[in-house]
Amino acid sequence: MTDPAIDAPHIDAEALRERALTTLTTARTRTTLLTSCVEDPDLTAQHSPLMSPLVWDLAHIGNQEELWLLRAVAGRDAMRPEIDGLYDAFEHPRSERPSLPLLPPAEARAYAAEVRGRVMDLLESADFHGTRLTQAGFAFGMIAQHEQQHDETMLITHQLRKGPQALTAPDPEPVPLFTGPAEVLVPGGPFTMGTSTEPWALDNERPAHRREVASFHIDTTPVTNGAYQAFIEDGGYDNERWWTAEGWAHVRKHSLYAPLFWRRDGKQWLRRRFGVTEVVPPDEPVVHVCWYEADAYARWAGRRLPTEAEWEKAARHDPATGRSTRYPWGDADPAPEHANLGQRHLRPAPAGSYPAGESPLGVRQLIGDVWEWTASDFLPYPGFQAFPYKEYSEVFFGPEYKVLRGGSFAVDQVACRGTFRNWDYPIRRQIFSGFRTARSAGDV
Structure with missing residues (x-):
């Protein structure tokens, strides 16, 4: 479906680049806080069967960013194709995710950081015309929204978590x-x-x-x-x-x-x-x-x-x-x-x-x-x-x-x-x- 705003011929590429950079950075700052304020056992534990372990959310964020920005937009090969199924939200219900061979916290952080580094390089030369996915930076906005939605999900997990206060x-x-x-x-x-x-x-x-x-x-x-x-x-x-x-x-x-x-x-x-x-x-x-x-x-x-x-x-x-x-x-x-x-x-x-x-x-x-x-x-x-x-x-x-x-x-x-x-x-x-x-x- 064609969207008239996205098809507008006069797109301010630098303004879009700055908006994408700001929203992606804001999301990652929040993700980092939500996953660094507790020790690794709290990251890998499931605090409620309604929610994923925090470490799953962290790697899922990186995997979706890789899937849509590095693969779909940039056409690059998968960095770690063997983990795609682990972080497909439709393949495994939340209650089963703790039993999966998930990336441990340090590896999940490293993977998400490597993806983000490559995305920052991509953003510097991104074309905001072209396909429906790239017009007006839609894919970057979609991924920023996705990460912020998981930041809210992770905050819900923090609310369900037993134990002393970790966030202020x-x-x-x-x-x-x-x-x-x-x-x-x-x-x-x-x-x-x-x-x-x-x-x-x-x-x-x-x-x-x-x-x-x-x-x-x-x-x-x-x-x-x-x-x-x-x-x-x-x-x-x-x-x-x-x-x-x-x-x-x-x-x-x-x-x-x-x-x-x-x-x-x-x-x-x-x-x-x-x-x-x-x-x-x-x-x-x-x-x-x-x-x-x-x-x-x-x-x-x-x-x-x-x-x-x-x-x-x-x-x-x-x-x-x-x-x-x-x-x-x-x-x-x-x-x-x-x-x-x-x-x-x-x-x-x-x-x-x-x-x-x-x-x-x-x-x-x-x-x-x-x-x-x-x-x-x-x-x-x-x-x-x-x-x-x-x-x-x-x-x-x-x-x-x-x-x-x-x-x-x-x-x-x-x-x-x-x-x-x-x-x-x-x-x-x-x-x-x-x-x-x-x-x-x-x-x-």
């Missing part, structure tokens, strides 16, 4: 308790969903298309821990009426009673966060809830989860111009005042933070802090075409997966924008997932 980061700036309106009205009408002009957008974000959305109200901020505690205290986990049949069966089977990592201590709730036990802060967005929990809370509150189209309209539609912007605040890349991204903090910021990042309608924290569950299944857009491989998106389309939007504190800006789509099973709680609720305009 400053907390977000404190803000006054948010006293603005609880919800915002998003007027009905058409808007442009998806993109055909974002050079590094992935296949499931494409193509741009018109979508009609009826008027609805959406929460100004994500649902907070304090609000979610009210659901718990009201017996939300014990009342079948709030749950779908599948959700209720899941709650009963696994004895769920609160978000993952929470436990009650007398009259207060505590949580474990990256090796530290702390009192649950009431004004932070709730995190580590599955889709079933988010949906049940919304029903209890007399509301519902927003659809994916509603979420994107709230995040991108500017009613003054009728345009869909790249981000809620406009087209500019995220800056620290806009959103909590990039693992610079290891927790969500308090609800109501980042007024500079709000949408034209006044909705806050749509980007960063927590991935937000939507009501929608993960499905292709009209005119979707898989690129550059079906296994990125196409094999996941269907009702088994629910869409999450907006990114979290753990994701970098290169892998987060107003059109970016994430997806997971509705039972997943180890991810940095929260939500906000909505209601149709005619509902009371």
Whole structure:
């Protein structure tokens, strides 16, 4: 599929080269921190059957970079063809990966570093025209996004890891308790969903298309821990009426009673966060809830989860111009005042933070802090075409997966924008997932 932005004749090669260099370097700096802050036994151990050993992620990052940049783009021979199968995410489920003959930590680091060195040489003379893969530096952007996605995955593994604290980061700036309106009205009408002009957008974000959305109200901020505690205290986990049949069966089977990592201590709730036990802060967005929990809370509150189209309209539609912007605040890349991204903090910021990042309608924290569950299944857009491989998106389309939007504190800006789509099973709680609720305009 031809993309008009990528086919633009006037490509600033030096600007693209600098962007690719910056995003690749930023990703590798984070990868290095996540894999150097613990000893080798923690790198090779599997801290949860839901996650790979950290050392697998490290070598997988290098292998994908070699596969797409050195082989597919540069046409070079495989450096270590014997390891391709070990690091093919579709060949071995995560639960089996510890039993594979994986590269040990020192060898995995050396392999990833050698690949990166060759990629840096390639980048110096890269042609940003030519094939669809190379136009506008797409392949470099795809690999930077891939590494940052695994950096988020590795941070999830760190959260699941038992033992003392290994990662630290400053907390977000404190803000006054948010006293603005609880919800915002998003007027009905058409808007442009998806993109055909974002050079590094992935296949499931494409193509741009018109979508009609009826008027609805959406929460100004994500649902907070304090609000979610009210659901718990009201017996939300014990009342079948709030749950779908599948959700209720899941709650009963696994004895769920609160978000993952929470436990009650007398009259207060505590949580474990990256090796530290702390009192649950009431004004932070709730995190580590599955889709079933988010949906049940919304029903209890007399509301519902927003659809994916509603979420994107709230995040991108500017009613003054009728345009869909790249981000809620406009087209500019995220800056620290806009959103909590990039693992610079290891927790969500308090609800109501980042007024500079709000949408034209006044909705806050749509980007960063927590991935937000939507009501929608993960499905292709009209005119979707898989690129550059079906296994990125196409094999996941269907009702088994629910869409999450907006990114979290753990994701970098290169892998987060107003059109970016994430997806997971509705039972997943180890991810940095929260939500906000909505209601149709005619509902009371």
